Amino acid sequence: MTVHRHNNRKSKTGKGPKKPAPDTRLQDLNGKQQQAASWKSAVKGLLRKPVLLAGGALVLLSAAGLGGHYYVESNTVEYYYVYQDGAQLGTVHTPEAVEQLMEEKRKEASAANPGLKMALDAGELSYIKASGFKAKPETDATLDKLEDSITSHAVGVEVRVDGKLIGIAKDQQTADLVLKRVQSKYVPEKKAAANKVEVTALAYSSQPAAAASKTEVAEVAFVEEVELSSTKVSPGRIQDADTLYKRLVTGSAENTVYTVQEGDCIGCIADKFSISPQVIYQNNPWIKDDMIKVGDKLDLTVLEPQITVQTIENVTETETIEPTIIVQKNDEMREGERKTIREGVSGSKKVTYKLVKKNGYLMSEELVDEEIVKPAVPAIIMKGTKVVRGEGTGEFAWPVSGARLTSSYGPRWGRQHKGIDLVGNSSILAADDGVVEFAGTKNGLGKVVFIDHKNGYRTVYAHLDSINVSEGDIVEKGDKLGVMGNTGHSTGTHLHFEIHKDGKVQNPINYL
Template sequence: MSKEIRNDSECSKTDDKDWHQVTSIEQIEAAIKKEFSDESDSRKTVTAEVKNDKANWKIVLKKKNEKAEENFASEAKSLKDKIYHSRFMTTIRAQKAERFLAGAAVVLVLVVALVSVSVSTCYEVLVDGENVCYISSASELDAALKDLKAQADANTNADMTEAVLSTDVEVAAKHKVFVETASESELAEILQEKVSWQVPGAKIVVNNGESVLAFATLTDAQSVLDTLTQNAIAANSGAKVLDTRFYEDVTAEEGNVDAEDILTPEQALAQIAEGKEEVKTHTVVSGESLWSIASDNGTSVSTLNELNPGLREDRIQIGQEIKLNKIEPLINVVVDKVVTVSEAIPYGETVKESSKLMKGETQVVTKGVEGSKDVTYQISEYNGTTLEKVTLSEVVTKEPVNKVVNKGTATVATSSRSSSGSSSGVFSWPSKGTISSPYGKRGRGFHTGIDIANKKGTPVSAAAGGKVTSAGWSGGYGYCIIVDHGNGMKTRYAHLSKILVSVGDSVSRGEKIGEVGSTGNSTGPHLHFEVIVNGSTKNPINYLK
């Protein structure tokens, strides 16, 4: 280890008695230090080592200054004699304890730097009062700072003519013995890290220092703010702009700025647009939904849909990236404007009861047509966010046309024929074709409906308005539909090749609900049609018109 030796001529050398009291390697080191503390005759640089060489302890003195070789010879011999006769070395030899130390070299190094005639001088470099290094000459610091300033001039947007250091850099002469000094490159590296330059300039301060943008001149700073305002006005070309202002607290002011922070107006505009927050994304994993993703990330499903156009709950896939936030510029321009937009006027609906339609049936008499109006608003908004919206006026440009709908009130009669014996005609024929099998006894069984034969795919329509209560596979009936017409009346449509309605659907008379097929217990394509009154099948012929 290296030790610093004070420049103190009053220190006396170690006498023989002191050396006799030395009992440890540490005390040998201290004794050597004291031996060379008198620097009045400063001409030598010496390294003293105590080491074990093949279980034979030796004292080795090495010369650092070849010119002092002759003058040093007697002192080297004297020092070696004193160490050899110390109690520590005498005890080791007497107890033959060298074997316990044979595996390691215990080295005491004391480098004493002594200079001809007087103690050498070095220079301490302080940055804001903190020692950062030592140098051989004060001019080295001047040269290093000059180079650092030239680099800043070449690599920044700053005019370094009036540059000043933003940190306090001092150099102080020190009388040191055997101190390591920094090289030119080491000094440059230290200053590069510790020191910065300030130049006269300007800055845009956002929200009292939350964000600060530095510029070479106040003109540059003001041009950035002007450009932001002009861009906001241009984005509202279809409106009458009343006023603009910044949403944040924004000021432009002159003052010293760090040279390395200075931006051009173009760089500043890009930095403002990039915002202060990075875009965050989430990668979808198995078992997640939009709701769980929104909940885990402190947002809402509506916000996710807004940030990710086209996003659908039923189509998110594992590995898909979903944006969680949007970029907010550092500075936003609020635009107060008056704008007139055309808006649709929804049409109403008029419902008229009709005894000509079955209950549950509807008929559109007149289609509804939307109207339109011109609405004038006064709006305050920024970056797509509306702060205030006031309606100033509305002018109808087209009146809406209401939708007119007839709603059926008639019910299906439970009797199949009138007193004259004619058909009640409450149901329409459900499909075209020929009756291939009538209602009644058939062989040993009983046929509960009529079969209307036709080719596969022939349309099948609802015999009257009602609600679908069954739609699907039904054993021997194959694909089958049952429609409830109310008042205890139902109709069944069986052996279909295709079903076009679902349970719960409301259907109108003549509405296509399926297609002729040959599913279930069937020998060929046909529609099996039943009329069911209060749970019992009836002859459909008596109810068809």
């Protein structure tokens, strides 16, 4: 029988198997590994010390760099280069220093010239910003240099008339007020606060009117071209409002004496010298009824202001309309007998004249409108059946076709105008039936025709160029008496027309 031995088995005695001896090679290996680990630790320790030293050095260097930067920055100064018209003037801490200097100079200029608008001449100023370490801008020196270069001037408004410099006002408002004052000098005084000016007008009729005359100023304007423009000027050339006003309205006057020539008349001379007939009458008060003769010396001196104000005035008057006469025939009444059946009642009408004046002098007048306010009631007269030729109706027609009134009845240039002046068709017509009382030439009236209307009325047709009737002729209303002319003491080609009633001169407008 085979017997198997188990090494692990216990001995009888109860003791286990004996432990083997340790392996010495393994121990050597473990020792070497421990030595190597200790050496690495030592090396790492030695390497760690230089790194710590270098880091400390870097920290110190960084701290020193930051401190230097802050030092430079805190000592860096900002400043500005100042340029005048592109040329470098100097340096300043800030542009506000320059602006402060400019403001002080403005105040000085204004204080030295109170009431004037002053401006500084300092050229074009510009700035360039700069900076530098511990920089020191030369502000005071730069401002002194700038101050030495600054000058001042006034800003005024030139007043020119047709390009000619009259004066310089301190501002636009002053110039405008002076010009308005000049215009007001020749505008009638206001009676009501309105855009239209109403005043008591000149009396165009010697007879009392039904209501006060009124003048409406339609236009006020300067004849010349007036120009206002801003300008740079020294303060001494600025004029105050009163001085400028006087320069505009005073002007100059040259003595002018004219010798009357053949064919001259007041109106002709006025036209020749472009003046108003009013000037001639004012300067020569010896003239009576427009009568002048060859060789007479006329003073035509007139003040000529620097500027001319033209006004257009519409003068409205209420005129009386004389009643017409209606004639009824009666076979039972003898020739020449008459009987009033109904008294006539006067009416009224508004008559408007257009007056053109220059610097207050009347240059022209024109009848522009008529408006019936109250119609006249005709008188009715009964007459004998035997009609006498040449006896008028008492109702007058215009003696000129297409008539235009150029001079009215009443005061004219300081004298009484006994009729009206008309222009229009050259044929002169009888205003009513009548008998030619005179046809010829009279002093002052030139070639003239008188018509007796055999009813208390008499009409006059003066300054004719030629006459078509003779004394004693019987004419009917509308018959041609002659041709319009400029004979006698006339102011130009026109008809001078008069109406007389019972020997007293009347205003023809009241009958036409």
